[in-house]
Amino acid sequence: MTLGQIAGLIAALAVVALVALCAVPLIKFGGVLDQLRTAVKDLDDSTVPILEELKGTVTATNEEISRIGLVTSDVHTVSEHVTEVSGRANELSKVFTETVGTPMVKVAGFAHGVRKATAAGRAGKLRKSVRNSR
Template sequence: MSAVEIAALIAAGAFVLLVLLLAIPLLKLGRTLDAATEAIKTANDGTDPLLVNANQTITHVNTQLERVDGITANAQAVSGNVSALSSVFTATLGGPLVKTAALSYGVSKAIKARRKKKEAKAARPGRRRKQ
């Protein structure tokens, strides 16, 4: 064997050792990629039912929002009717009720003033009451 053949054998051995050392990380990387692929596949399989349920929930929420919109419109109509009714009541009965209240207040004040006047006359000294 010549020196060139021995150098070629040493270079071949070093190359085999290098390939073996690089093969171990490549095998580990392959397993990691397989695990990642499996995880993605599992997540994808679990996402479909989740998205279907989310879609059903959104549909249900939209239905409820439409109902709430109808209820809000009805409540607005009722408040408008109540406002109109109170306006009609005020216009129809408000004026006479205010006048009646003012009349009763005035009559009450007049009766109280008359009573005080009679009591003051009766309480004056030097005057006698007729019996």
Template structure:
């Protein structure tokens, strides 16, 4: 065996030791990557049904919002109709009712004035 053979043998042994030392961290890194892959698969497996449920819930909420929108639109129309009806009633009956009230007030004042005049005349004559 020559010096070159010994040097080659030492180099080969050093390479084997280096590979042995690097093999363990590489194997552990592989296990870590396998665990990460399994965790990501678990998250994606549980996320897909959750997203489907959220989509269904949002769709149902939108349906309810459309119903509420219809209800509020109808309530606004009822309010508008009631306002128009009140205005129509005031225009149709308001003026004649005011005239009748003014007339009856005037008649009452005239009757009360006449009674007061008779009482005053009766007091002076007595």
């Protein structure tokens, strides 16, 4: 063998050794990629049911929110009606006071005066005061 052939053989052995050394990490990297692919598949398999359940939850929540909107609008309507009834009751109270209350106070005052005068008359005070005034 010539010196060039020996050098070529050494170079070929070096390339084979280098390929063998590079093949080991590449094989391990392939295993890591397989595990990664399996993990992503498992994640996908477990995520789909969770997303379906989440979709159902969001739908139910939206329905409840729309019901709450209806309830709040009903409460607002009832509140407006209560305010209107309260205002009308206030007006009715004022009308009652003006039409019935004031005359009743006057009648009560008159009745009290008559009662007092009658009681004083029975005691003789009224007669004495009438005699003294003449």
